[in-house]
Amino acid sequence: MKLALKMLGRDWRGGELQLLFACLVLAVATVSGITHFSATLQASLMQQSKDFLAGSMVLSSPRPVSAEWLDEARSRNIKLSENVGMASMAYANEKMQLASLKAVSTGYPLRGQLRIADQPYSAESRVVQHGPAVGEAWLASSMASLLEISPGDQIEIGKTSLLFSKVLVDEPDRGFAMFSVGPRVMINLTDLASADLIMPGSRVSYRYQFDAADADMASYKAWLEPQLQDSHRLRTLDDAQPRLAEALQRAERFLLLAGSLAVMLSGLAIAMSAQRYCQRHFDHVAILKTLGMTEGRVLGLFATSLLLLALLASVVGGLAGFGLKSLFEQVFAEYLVDVAEVSLWRPWLFGLATAMVSLLAFAWPPLRALQKTSAMAVLRDLVPVDPLSQTLRLLIAGAGSVALLMIYTQSWFLSLGLLGGLAALTLVVGLLSRALLSVPRRFSRLASPLGLAWANLQRHRRHTQLQLMVYSSALMLVGLLWAVRSDLLDDWRASLPENTPNHFMVNVAEYEVENLRQQLTQAGVATETIFPMVRGRLTHINGESVRTQVTKEEQRSIDRELNLTWNDELPPKNVVEQGEWWRGDGSDGVSIESRLAERLGLGLGDELRFQIGADILDTKIQSIRSLDWQQMRPNFYFIFPTGVLNQFPATYITSVYLGAEQKPMLTGLMREFPTITVIEMDVIIAQINSTVDRVSQAIEIVFGLVLLATAAVLIASILASQRERRRDNALLRTMGGTSPLLWRACGWEFIVLGLAANLIACFGAELSLAAIQSQLLGIDPSFHPQLWLVLPAISIPVLVLIGIASSRASLYEPPVVLLRDS
């Protein structure tokens, strides 16, 4: 151990170990940092899902549920809250308004928070962990406007009078109820009884939130489920992922994938630097053997030395990983909630395991060769015979790589898939680089910078192939992610450009349409199309009742009043996939949204019957239309031609963009149009934009890791051939090669490598992008000319800079070393 420590210190001072150490630290930091962050994100998402439900599990019912069920929950120490939702009239100021009433018990919300403000449409709000106190009511801004009341006024609900104390801005379990009957009024459950609103036949929804440790929740769920009836609906965390969580989970998966590449590249750099370390110790070992050291002791000495290095790297890498995790947490700060239970040790142990597996798989084979060095090497310049066959070395490296990926991704599928992908890439790049390197170098003068560079690349054929493989795979990934990110961002920005509508106005009466349009125009607000909306129910498909035609699951989505509209023009972002848009000859049918048509198994010409009020409307499908649901505009499943729905009572809907400075005008507008309901989407849009930005930042951090790992491989591969490079450059100098010639030759070498790697990377990225665009994103494959310009423009100078910096020592080699070599 003492000897190993001494050797470690000496090698460190001699500059033999820094690169190996840096690669180990990088691998450990990547694994521990990303797994740590991933665990935090998972825990946080779980917590947020609970917030989204306002508990761990929610039971909904049209009637109060059996008291026994609730008692059972209490007896299991499960926290419980209750709320009742219904439509009710609210009175104030001699005005009345239909409200979406929600009465909440003490304890609500069990998870998540309510957001309240002191004034309607105020930009300032705060979060609280409780509902209104007894005797108080919290009103949505639009409700306060409609009733023309301010906080401090009284509001009457049923038989009780309550104090309007706060403006309700947001609630955790609001969901996405765009077309609820009216603006929200939240009261205490105790006041619901005194309001005396619930009568036989009232449409009331009872919701019970439960919260406990996962195991307790699972056992209660198992107890409860067999007793549920059709009218009951139990929602758990599995079906409560907020839409944002999807984006965050995708980001996390991406971090894992891109991080895997960083880990693999670090592994490769470890293998190369360990190989170099061992090669440089062959003479040392030969001398030790002539002095009587056994093979076992040689192995022990070097293994202990490297083990100590790995331990040190684990500590430093663990700390760096913690820093990395903190960096991610800062980026995602607004999406993370406090989670205490994420272990600090687990990620670090993963990191330690990474270091150990890396050493075992990548450093052990060269160490074995070192151990077998013959003492004869002191007498003759013998190349040690590797005791392990090439196949065995490949197998060990392959097994090590899978083990590394398993530690990191915890998924066989991902690990083997990644390794398979890399193996395929290696093969393709190997073939391509072989073809490239066989191009004769007579196209350029031998003593020109390019000629020398080419000769050097051909000479270090194996290194060149390896470098090409590493750069092209790293560049391909970087290019791929950059392009996907650009595609997605462009897609988002196209659907959510500047001034995207951020407020919906619904329940606009027909006689108000023109007036509203005028008012908005006067206020400088651009108006989108104002769509008419008729509520109707789809009852029959091809003469058969819907109930017999579609699955029970689908019934739930259409067995309700649907919003039907009419329009002469195809709305923006709608594309007719099948059939044709209106002919205008009076024979036109209906246009249906493509995903709904697919779910219901509908095709062109199918006959549909709608019930609108007491009337029946028969039509047939004339076109199937796809649309972009992400856009913040009114979207419709069914669009009719003008004239078909006109006789039915319609309300109108539109969406507008209101800047922060325009928002206060809503108060006046709501007074003038009291029946209009305004749905504020600005917060959600801001949140979506911010999420996209955050995910982009996270991608950039991981890019950084991948690039660091690529740089490590680049440096390792240059150092591996350093000795030959030094000798060659000294020789060139002896024969009259000047410094500018050598520098330029070195630069050209990396330019050629960079160009070839970029060519392969861009080509590979375009192919993969075409697949991703058509298969995953559902958009037409497109060519990315920017990729072919930006990727080489950035990567080649970086490659040349790192390459020249790492080769610097060999460029200054004085020619006199050739005599010393002799």
Add this chain to the structure above:
Amino acid sequence: MIIAKKIVKTVTTRAGELTILQGIDLHIKPGESVAIVGSSGSGKSTLLALLAGLDNSTGGEIYLGEQPLHAMNEDQRAILRAERVGFVFQSFQLLQGLTALENIALPLELNRVEGAEQLAEQYLNKVGLGERGHHYPNQLSGGEQQRVAIARAFASQPSVLFADEPTGNLDGETGQRIADLLFDLNRDEDCTLVLVTHDDELAARCERRLRMQSGRLSEEG
């Protein structure tokens, strides 16, 4: 013509400053062949490196022809070497990535000589390896590699050829043949030859023999 005046070379070691050459004076006439002999560590290779402009002296003046090597930087010396100097090393020092023919053509191209490849072929024929031009160094024997190195050294038609233990890595018979080749070509090309060797037989073939001892140079017989 090579003129060295009071050359001093010192290096700094952990133990302190070490003087390798202690004020060497030397005059070599054009076309002369000179052998520098001496024991290991006596400083003969260091002197060769300084005379050839491969290294800088600590003090003194060195002229190669009219050119003051001591006043030149590394790149200026490199250009001078390309024009006027040829080398043969003990361990051949061929570029492994280039063929035999390319190794010979390289210094010609560095010196921007027209028809470098044809000239390289001529010299390859002269050293008897006309058929091996497209072989890489690792496909050639030690003796063959040294022949290529000699062809490379003479191809640029240098005014001075420096050879450092040119037969040191070869067996006796091959060494003898390489020495013959070296002296034959030297005679044909009429260039100055400065060689460092342990081999008395080789040294005896030179017109002058200089002995290096503890950093000082003396003329022999």
